[in-house]
Amino acid sequence: MSAIRRKPVGDPLTTTRRHSRVKSGISKVTEKSLFDQVLKVCVLSYRCEPRFRGGGKRQSRDLASLTISDPTPSFGDQKLPKEAPKLLQQKLNKLALNQGSSDITDPLVRRCFLAFYALLLDPDFSRRIKENRRAEDVVMFFISSSTKELAKSGSQPAETKRLVNYFTATFVNFLITTLREAGFESSCVSLIRQLQSYESKLVSDSGNLGESNGSGSYSAGLTPTFDVADIHLAKSLGPYFLMSESLIQKGVNEIKDTATEQAAEADLLLALDQLKHDKFPYYQRQYFGSDEAYQDYKTRAIEAVQTQLAGYAGQSTSQGTTYYYIPEDPRAFGRLLVKTCLSHDLKSKSDTLLSKNSIAILTECFNMWQIPSSTRAALVMDVCQELLKLKELPIALIEDSVSFISHVGRENGKRDWDPTLWPVCDREVYVLGLKEVLVFVIDLISGCIKSIYEQKPPSIGPYLQILGECVFCSSEWERVESIVDMPKVFDSLGLVVKTVAEHKYDEFIDAIPRDHTLDPLHIIELADRIISSAEKLQKRYKRPLLEHVPIAMIAAKTHFSLFSVDSQSMFTHLMSHMTARHEEPAYEDMTLLYKKLCEIRDLYVQTLPGKFPFDLEAAFVKYIRRHVEQSATLATSWVDPAIDADNWEPLDENEGIMYSSSVADMFTSLGTALAIISELHWDNPVHVAQFYTTLMNGVSVAVCKYASRVFQLFSEELELEDDKKVKYKSRQEKWMAMAKNAMAGSAPLTPYQFKKTTCIKLNDIETAQAKLDEIEAQLDSEKLAKVLEGVNTNAGPGKIVTKEPSNKKRAYLFTIRIAQAENLKACDMNGLSDPYVTLVDQATRKQIGKTRTIFEELNPVWDETFEIATGGPSWLTATVWDEDALGSHDLCGRAFLRLDPAAFGDFVAQDYWLDLDTQGRLLVNITMESERDDVRFYFGKALRTLVRCENDMIKVMVDKLTAFIQYSLSRETMKSLVSPGRGKLKEFNMESVSSWLSSTSLSNVPLTPTMIEDAINPLFDYLNESFATLAVGLTDEIRLKVMTRTWKVILTTITSLLMPRLSYKRTSKTQLSAKEVEIVFTWLSSLRDFFHHDGAGPSLEVLHSQQYQELMRVPVYYDLSNEELKDECEKLSSSTFKTLQDKTYVGLPELIKRKNTVMAHRNRTVMRKQKERIRNAKREAPQNEDIILCILRMRGELDFVARRIKQKERLQQTLATESLVAKGRK
Template identity: 95%
Template structure:
């Protein structure tokens, strides 16, 4: 038994140099020397097997592995709260061999220390402290002991007997702990039960406990290599036969004893405690903290090993028997031999169980700490990796294993700052070698990036990410590896590969007259496809610094940007020489493809694209835009003819039909032509959109006209299916008979679902057109064109290059109202409507709806006509007749002369009819402009007017019944209930019934007043319910809001006549009748609001509603009081008109109807808000007073005051114009 005496090593730098010597001198550690050292450990491990320490083996079943069958139970007796702390203190003394103890057997100590480790767990200790059950403590000891004994390889029967005895010893230990702490009196019952349980365990364990100090009699070691598992397994590692191994065992069996091991351990402990341990001294560590951490763990490990070997009679050693001369060198060679063997044998794991067992036994006894073990494994792995013995796929497993080893099998945190300096540097160098090796593999993958199935870089990146970059030592690795240079080298590889690939692409292009646009397109496609493939494959920069796809794209686009212009010039020169015109489709396709390349170019490269595409392709693009604008109107008819007028998806709330969707899809496709070009000239783009929107505007106007025509025809067809009456009065008398006599249920007008869908389509068209305007930003386009002039630079399209158009004028004619029309019906009234006809073309421009039974009708409908110069129109008022031809009420002629009108200046004309009466028309002229905003405004205004007209037609179906229900006759029926029910329902009997004047003195309650118009509620309820099925919520609310305006107008007409110069036959209502009117108003307001389901209160409380609510303020005043009030208001009226914006109100109203005011919904909303604010400030009280005075016969005063107001308004308007002119 010989060994070399160790000498201390110098400072940390010396330690590093020494490690280098160890690495370079590893080959000088002969495998034979290593084998001898390992064999000693194997023999020692064999000697210490539990089978040579236990009693006689018994042949019991594996099921007998558990302790005695009865589970310990100690009733309700609890351990003291201090029990866990007392046990920890006493077990700590046992672990440190402090104080006297009867527990000397190493196996017993191992089991006690295993339980001690469990008790140190805070969660376990807290659990014991909370429940304080003695049986739980005993059961946990049994469990930990059974696991500890199972590790020794003992037989099941033997383990059971040992556990029984060890448990009895622990119970005795627990009793002693309680007594020593003074708990014998308070825990008498518990101690008695513990003693009883101890006796039972001792009886079950046989004679094991006769002598605690003598150990256990057991089997005798044979030292046969077949019986020494670890020694026998050394054969494949060292390529030795069993006979050679047996020879070695025989030579050392007498010297490789526990006593020798204890002697080595005592020497190591002494040197550690005196800071003289030769292999790990203070100067080997980077800090005092690191050294002390190592020392504490090393001392603890040595003491634990000594405890495992028990009390041996060992002499004090001066040299080591088991620990080799250089544990690091021996350990590295052992790791390499084990790892190489397991890699060749295709083991499922990095190291086999035999290898781990050998390494663990040797490293434990050689006092090699976990940091050195991890560093040695890393060093060997990087060496085998470079030798290609370690597959790259096992790198992650290797690093994971190293991490596990470095953390002492997961028992501590990974902290290399506590490692010896040499171990840390070996680990860092190992990481560096892994990094360099993997980078070389990645470089090889880059050379194959253009292959159909290139090798994946992902696994290598994962290796670097999880094994190198995530390491706590990455900062040190960066210090020895020039990473920027690594990235530059990888980038250069990418660029070189991309250049070679581009050469392959360009070689396929003809160089002679056979060059075709498609060749250039194919080349561009190859480049784009190549870039897209790389982008998909390599979405993120390699190592966050090498964007493979970007570098390759830059290379390709840079080369192509120069070559494409040369190829295009070459192509056009050959076509010119052959007198050929390039195909429009080919050139458009080529332009788009080159634009696509240009867009990619500017994304990846600085500066502009060298090839000016706009100068080369402008004429082809403009030609295509012109064709699209011309074709826009041709999309309308097919879309309408294919429409079945059904919702696209009613379940999803898509209530418009296919025609509007198809048409705007086509329009959107046409508009996308320009955006998809990626034209790099904003002036050109603005002009292209202006040209195209001219055609789009025409198409939208045509669509609105066709839909409104179908809408009107559908409603007329429904009317024709109903019973015809000689007059409208007879028709509504029949309906009233059903409603009031209760003979038949009230039937509302049944709007067809297809009718509602058409209205939805117009609303949807507005939304889609506004979306297009927002997308294009017409204001921005118009502003771009404002700066265009004839001095544009090269390649610029200027305004004069756009197609010139003949000057055109757009006249807007609003049929406002008529007065004192000729009576054409037997009832002394007429059912008038107006038609406008162009005399030159004999074409009807427009037709108003019919206002039934009225000689002073108000239509307020608008029509448009575009002219190139002066023209004449015929305005004819007709009387509609259900049976027979319509009668002529009167006719007038109107001259539209652009010279007589200014832009946006509205003019009112009273046209005298050739029979009697007169017709009021309002005319506004706008010069048509080649402005994209004008085209948007024209289209949107047409849609808005179409929607309003359609809503008017719908509401007209409800108006007559509303007017009949909210009439003075209905009020009389409330005031004079004695009339009774009609027995006959004809004109004479109804007139007699209505003229009854018997007035009841019974006070009317709100319920009675509301019940009088119950038929109206039922009628509106059913009508709105019908509309709700087919209309969108927005349109439904618009219909309801317009119906509410009819209600307000009807109720106002009950209280007041219209303001006019003429005398009226209408009389003032009584107080009771006024109360009825406002009760109806309140009730109908709540009905329409419907708890928020209908129009909002803000909409219902409109300007008209507010004016109606002010009527009672003046209604009961005398005529003189009203005149005085009117005179008082005259001065304030003048001041208000002068100070406020009311003077501008007529101009606002005029402007809001112009095309430019409809260019988008935002402008429309702002205009509407301005008008609403102006109207809110406008004085209306005086008009109410004048209406009341007119009703009382004070016509002279009314006429005088109206003329004064007109002169005042004219004066203020003139002053306003003069003021504007001065500005």
């Protein structure tokens, strides 16, 4: 790896190593010279074997311990005396202090006895022996301690077993002697006899190793033969040095006379002297990093030499001047010996790093050559890294190598690992060895990376484990890191990953056609391959390699970066070929391709800095916009099938789902169309806003069509039900007759039976509002509109941004409210008419709208609204017809209305009195709004249509109740209470009523509230039955709305009892008496309580409406004189002016002025907030002047009333003009 610097750790280290190499002369070490030195040590080891002892035996240190099987004694139930442990301690203590006479002179036997003595000094052990007093336990512990000591001496396993038997026999003899000397011979006769028998057996098993001198000691009688076959270590050298047994024998013969124990003792004495005087040539102070390190080495080295000297008989009386056994450069000889042994064992395919023979050879040589544990560890590391680079050391043995090195460096576990106390050169060699291990493993990992895309790539885990346990966890890692540029190592590994990923991407891209056969699916498949490979690598390599090399991330970055550029080229190539063939890509293919490219883009953004090079939205927008426009156009086609398939039954009445399938099906289809955009996850908010605006245009048209169809079916169903029961000239006449019969008690009360299907249709309109509002909340039309505001830079603040092209004709939406008519022509025999109004576009001859019929009325009030969209000025015909159930409808009058956008301002309502061509006039209120390509406008248009449809349907339903309400709350009913005979009539018809009323006179009998309420009990019963019928099919919300609308009819009816409508025409209505006023307000109070029904009906806040409050103010003016009323009217002129300002939308805030516009209906939240703000801001005072004028009209003051009405009309026109001028200035 180029990132690894092959240089020494530091200057002191370099200097020391250079000095060491010059002094040692490594180049002079040959296999021949190494063999000679090793053979000397082998011969010495042979001489010092226990079997050749002549009273002395040198100690030995080993690299590993041995395990042998020991003889197992058994002495039955015989126990040792309680004093036995103490007696043994005393006798062994004298042996340790060399006090008294002792026959145990053999050093190795002595060591075994002292090892047992150390064990006996342990309080726990001593207490245990004292408690059980088993002689077997004492002997077994001695066998165990002796076995360990013999293992340290380097004896062969077979020989060790015999020595253990021999030494144990000596100990048993020692134990017998102790018991006899303490006077226990008579009390322990049986035990002593068994011990003697066991001693004889041990002596026999030891193979006559020695002969007893009668006092418990044994002397050796064998002599060395120097035959290679008998010299185990020398014989094993053949395979290591590729030498025959004869050559080895020749070498042994040459040195057997010089390789003596005396020469070894002389070498040790020389080494000891040089160490004490700091003159040992191979390890001096300058080779260590500190005085502490050198003193630690010196102490341990002296101790080791002294231990070795203790194993000899002291035959050498003087030290030599040169070394015989210790080579000229122990370090160089040691390294070559390690390499020789390790190479041999690796070639023999041993399961362990070093065989037992190799360990025995190395141990004997390193001990004699005075090589410390630190150098041994460094040498093994140096050789291992060399063999690793030569690929001779298997990677599987790296961990074993490091573990073995650690074991050796700790002196077989006897000391802590502390390289700071090592010679500097040893530490350097060890650090460089770790570095080479790191280099080698990194190279292996790099090779594994090249196979990351294979089905079963090689595992990197084992290599990471090697680095973790052998390198990174090493105490020397910081020194290794100082000579290895790890960031560059990580970079180089990352570069390998990137290169491999590039090759893999080339394989992917080569599979893509480069001609006209290229298809969107090819690009999708390529993207899938890239994503799949990224996911596979992410699962395979979840964590960064070495915590710094995220393989999956680097590979993904490479693929995404390359694909981001190539995808644009492929798309351009694809589109150019399709254009040349005049083909249009399939929408499904384009959406799949876009989504897949978006997936790649999302991954690109997550992994790479900067923007995705390919602008997907710019490339795909025209295809998506085309589909969106098609979907918007098709939206209306979903309405008719949904309605035709509907059976108008609730989907799940038990669960409270009271709407039918048509509204659910239609909004499911609409939701699917709208989901097109959200599912694309389009990353251009302007495009998204434009898409939703286009779709909502179609949705708005579809919703309006749905509302129209449902209302048509609703109306037809009610008309059909009426036609089945027609027995009168008109439906109004029928209801009046039923009301009379109910009041007279001559016929049972039969409320109008609304069909359940009729109620379901009304529920569907309510549900459509809720679902449309859900769509608006989901899309957030305000946010979408705000996004588009920034598109048109010419738009000023607060302006509505339109996206129509400049050549597109502007459209205008006119809202026409048919308010009321006055003094209509009488077309019926009774001097009245049953009027309704139609609006027809003169240009298209298409009917725009038709009001409901108001029966038997020449001054009807419709208050119904219709809409028409125009592109410029247009003419409408407003025709008032008289409905006739038995023949053709009669013409009451006709007027023409011009709708000119130039004459209207946005949201400014204007009232027009249209004079009919026969007689009378028609009041219409017109508001204009400029249609705009605004998502809020489309929401508002759809929601307003639904709200108006709902209101119209409720009006139609309430109309079925109106006739009964009007007849029940009539002056005739009221007069029946104040006449002498105020009981119920048996026969109720117009002639009997007139005769009855004319024959009665006022009564002074007081009326109780109960009597007054009883007079309208039929109305209570009728309303109760009717509302109960509606409650079965309507939702609670709609039921309350119907009740609220009915309450308005009641308020209007009661108002008509007290005074006529505001007009300057003469009226036949007269003012009520005080008693009659009392009756009216008693009815009003009881009806309010009936409708509230303890909270089950409309709330008191709803019931106490502005109309109700105005009605409650009538008694204030009812008893005033005409002059007082006129004066009060003059005082209220300023209030009248403010009211007119409110109606012409000049003086109130913008939201209040636009409360009936399309934009004010863009969602339910806006409608609800606007109503609340209007309620808080406006708080309209009761129209006191209108009340006064109505009372004055009833009293015949027509001139004053007409003058005030005309003044108000002129003022209203002036304010409307000012409003237009003010808007134009803006």
